[in-house]
Amino acid sequence: MPTLAAPTKEQVLKQYFGYDSFRPLQAEIIDTVLAGQDALVIMPTGGGKSVCYQVPALLRPGLCVVISPLIALMKDQVQALRANGVPAAYLNSTLSAVEQRQVEDAALTGQLKLLYIAPEKLFGASAMGLLKRLNINLFAVDESHCISFWGHDFRPEYAQLRVLRQQFAGVPIVALTATADKVTRKDILQQLGLPEAKVFIASFDRPNLSLTVRPGRNRLKAIDDFLHQRPRQSGIIYCLSRKATETVAEKLAKLGYRAKHYHAGLDAATRSRTQDEFLRDDVQVIVATVAFGMGIDKSNVRWVIHYNLPKNVEGFYQEIGRAGRDGTPSDTLLFYSYADYLSQMEMNAQVEDPTRRGLLNAKLDRMKQYAEAETCRRRILLSYFNQETEHDCQNCDVCQNPRTKFEATTLAQKALSAVARTSERVALGLLVDILRGSHNQKVTEKGYHQIKTFGAGRELRPDEWNDYLLQMLNLGVLDIAYDDGHALKLNNLSWAVLKGEKPVMLVKYVPPHLRQAAQETATAREQDPVREALFEQLRGLRRRLADEQGVPAYVVFTDATLQAMAQQRPVTREQMVDLPGVSRQKYERYGPLFTQTVQDFLTERGLPLPTYQPKPAPERRAKPAEGQAAPTKVATWEATLQLYQDGLSVAEIAERRGFSVGTIYTHLTKLYQNGGPVDLRQLLSPEAAEAITTAASQLQMGENSPLKPLFEYLGERYSYDELRLGLAVWVKEQG
Ligand code: ADP
Numbered sequence: 001m002p003t004l005a006a007p008t009k010e011q012v013l014k015q016y017f018g019y020d021s022f023r024p025l026q027a028e029i030i031d032t033v034l035a036g037q038d039a040l041v042i043m044p045t046g047g048g049k050s051v052c053y054q055v056p057a058l059l060r061p062g063l064c065v066v067i068s069p070l071i072a073l074m075k076d077q078v079q080a081l082r083a084n085g086v087p088a089a090y091l092n093s094t095l096s097a098v099e100q101r102q103v104e105d106a107a108l109t110g111q112l113k114l115l116y117i118a119p120e121k122l123f124g125a126s127a128m129g130l131l132k133r134l135n136i137n138l139f140a141v142d143e144s145h146c147i148s149f150w151g152h153d154f155r156p157e158y159a160q161l162r163v164l165r166q167q168f169a170g171v172p173i174v175a176l177t178a179t180a181d182k183v184t185r186k187d188i189l190q191q192l193g194l195p196e197a198k199v200f201i202a203s204f205d206r207p208n209l210s211l212t213v214r215p216g217r218n219r220l221k222a223i224d225d226f227l228h229q230r231p232r233q234s235g236i237i238y239c240l241s242r243k244a245t246e247t248v249a250e251k252l253a254k255l256g257y258r259a260k261h262y263h264a265g266l267d268a269a270t271r272s273r274t275q276d277e278f279l280r281d282d283v284q285v286i287v288a289t290v291a292f293g294m295g296i297d298k299s300n301v302r303w304v305i306h307y308n309l310p311k312n313v314e315g316f317y318q319e320i321g322r323a324g325r326d327g328t329p330s331d332t333l334l335f336y337s338y339a340d341y342l343s344q345m346e347m348n349a350q351v352e353d354p355t356r357r358g359l360l361n362a363k364l365d366r367m368k369q370y371a372e373a374e375t376c377r378r379r380i381l382l383s384y385f386n387q388e389t390e391h392d393c394q395n396c397d398v399c400q401n402p403r404t405k406f407e408a409t410t411l412a413q414k415a416l417s418a419v420a421r422t423s424e425r426v427a428l429g430l431l432v433d434i435l436r437g438s439h440n441q442k443v444t445e446k447g448y449h450q451i452k453t454f455g456a457g458r459e460l461r462p463d464e465w466n467d468y469l470l471q472m473l474n475l476g477v478l479d480i481a482y483d484d485g486h487a488l489k490l491n492n493l494s495w496a497v498l499k500g501e502k503p504v505m506l507v508k509y510v511p512p513h514l515r516q517a518a519q520e521t522a523t524a525r526e527q528d529p530v531r532e533a534l535f536e537q538l539r540g541l542r543r544r545l546a547d548e549q550g551v552p553a554y555v556v557f558t559d560a561t562l563q564a565m566a567q568q569r570p571v572t573r574e575q576m577v578d579l580p581g582v583s584r585q586k587y588e589r590y591g592p593l594f595t596q597t598v599q600d601f602l603t604e605r606g607l608p609l610p611t612y613q614p615k616p617a618p619e620r621r622a623k624p625a626e627g628q629a630a631p632t633k634v635a636t637w638e639a640t641l642q643l644y645q646d647g648l649s650v651a652e653i654a655e656r657r658g659f660s661v662g663t664i665y666t667h668l669t670k671l672y673q674n675g676g677p678v679d680l681r682q683l684l685s686p687e688a689a690e691a692i693t694t695a696a697s698q699l700q701m702g703e704n705s706p707l708k709p710l711f712e713y714l715g716e717r718y719s720y721d722e723l724r725l726g727l728a729v730w731v732k733e734q735g
């Protein structure tokens with residue numbers, strides 16, 4: 001009888017998960033547990049922890065037992081595994097007695113490769129008896145930080161997990177967590193009794209997440225604009241209070257968004273329904289407290305917004321980590337106001353234990369440093385997790401808008417003198433009113449309109465003053481008394497500045513609408529209308545299949561896989577299985593439906609069917625899809641250029657090429673920017689060119705500035721296409 005060679009871990013990864021190569025550390029971790037050694041895996045959310053125990057489970061006889069506290073997640077994980085042809089099941093309190101028996105039988109008769117168990121179930125007498133009779137090849141302890149009293153999510157049931165090592169001496173244990181805290185790490189090893197475990201710490205960098213911070217003013221309007229640029233994209237808005245989640249969700253719903261709120265005060269049925277609707281893309285926006293997200297495995301969350309300043313960097317990082325788990329570009333936005341910081345300080349002040357209070361304040365300060373950063377925000381985040389980098393990321397708003405400093409001593413003196421003349425009794429907002437000479441009731445009531453510095457800072461807008469005063473607070477040039485109505489106070493440094501002994505440098509304030517958010521990705525993704533249209537069709541098909549089977553959409557295919565399909569347009573089996581995330585079973589179940597959809601789509605539009613033959617996996621390993629995208633882009637611009645040079649109008653080119661007029665404008669703009677033989681000025685009327693370039697200059701716009709302010713500034717007289725052309729002309733003519 002011929003013996004088949006045992007599959008390699010790479011083959012298992014391709015066959016069951018549809019991926020060509022391992023992510024950093026996955027292969028090493030798998031080798032370690034296959035060698036029978038214990039391991040501790042620290043990887044950020046979305047880093048790919050599951051593969052580290054799922055692949056070994058498939059390579060060895062017997063099954064892997066996964067302990068996870070997240071009951072909601074279990075069902076999804078099991079469904080996702082089954083969709084890939086991996087026999088898996090779970091045991092937790094949601095199962096009926098009959099269902100439980102079925103799972104136990106399947107485990108005992110060797111029909112399972114993965115068995116998920118909730119910790120409270122594990123320590124029932126029957127479960128231990130069951131485990132003893134199984135052929136267990138590996139224990140995986142997921143969310144293992146729950147074992148530590150020092151972690152942010154301690155669960156007493158986890159404290160008993162030590163018995164695993166005691167009762168199952170020969171079975172390796174892999175503990176996994178996304179919490180990087182050193183104390184917690186040490187505690188996990190000690191509590192589980194794994195002194196010899198090999199520790200793997202993955203990079204905490206998530207380069208596909210853009211990072212932006214905006215001042216916390218007009219938040220709703222800013223969110224409206226943000227959502228407007230991202231039609232249909234799912235996301236989460238985190239708020240500090242339950243009340244806030246309700247009001248924000250309600251306002252968004254009034255603006256026409258499919259938004260719902262979520263917090264721990266809702267009953268379990270409502271919570272689970274909302275969660276499901278979000279998973280199925282029926283709800284686009286979830287407005288939630290931090291109670292939302294643990295156990296939500298949705299790979300196509302495209303953005304996360306923090307409505308308020310979070311309490312610490314760990315929580316913040318975990319929450320933004322819920323965006324872009326499929327690795328595609330995703331955006332994060334934090335609203336920051338000093339008032340939020342103050343209210344957090346006040347909450348901390350209620351904590352009685354001074355050590356703990358000190359810890360909370362120190363953590364809050366690190367969060368504030370992130371929000372007020374003048375250097376690359378990603379470097380600040382990574383250094384928090386003890387991961388230093390050499391380079392700025394170019395995907396945060398600071399990298400996109402380098403800071404400029406200016407000599408601000410006179411400006412600071414005006415503010416400090418106003419503080420002195422109001423006897424250090426006013427808070428920030430009122431001081432701004434006084435400096436700007438506003439005759440409002442609060443000002444006149446106390447007679448502040450009669451002091452010498454009243455109106456001394458009229459030349460600056462309120463948002464500018466706000467920003468500069470915050471900077472002064474951060475520099476220590478000014479103090480604030482939390483216990484005295486947040487009144488501003490002078491200190492030694494303030495007096496030195498007032499006397500002209502110390503200069504003050506501040507960072508030039510740029511209003512948010514003129515800042516470049518680190519978010520071009522969203523618009524860039526929308527640019528190829530054919531790809532977008534195909535993506536929508538594929539999404540529709542995925543939706544139908546998911547509904548038929550009662551599973552979340554990503555269990556059929558993830559967004560990343562659908563995007564690869566829309567880009568590569570596979571019409572043959574070879575082309576389809578080549579895509580990331582197309583496992584063997586998924587091809588067999590869904591592949592032909594999707595290739596047919598692609599083919600129909602292309603045929604209906606008279607587009608050519610792709611004929612490429614994918615190369616065998618190993619050769620492509622170094623560089624996937626990207627290499628293929630670039631030439632097509634250039635080729636498509638060239639085709640447009642050819643027709644343009646033949647003297648066709650933009651409308652004719654669009655018609656001829658089957659693209660929208662906007663896309664043709666984009667092609668011509670790119671060609672123009674790259675020095676090609678295209679004269680954009682000729683595509684605009686002379687008055688439009690004049691008006692747009694003048695306005696662009698007045699608004700100090702750059703190549704990537706958002707267009708909406710320009711649109712409004714010009715009284716909505718010109719279309720976005722015209723604005724884009726005009727702006728490109730202006731930028732280029734500036735040199
Ligand atoms: P975690 O548990 O660490 O938060 P997951 O295990 O859920 O992360 O993985 C996150 C995503 O990354 C999933 O969609 C998973 O399929 C994908 N993934 C995991 N390993 C790989 C890999 N080697 N190549 C491509 N995608 C992967």
Ligand code: ZN
Pocket residue numbers: 375376377378379392393394395396397398399
């Ligand atoms: Zn950066």
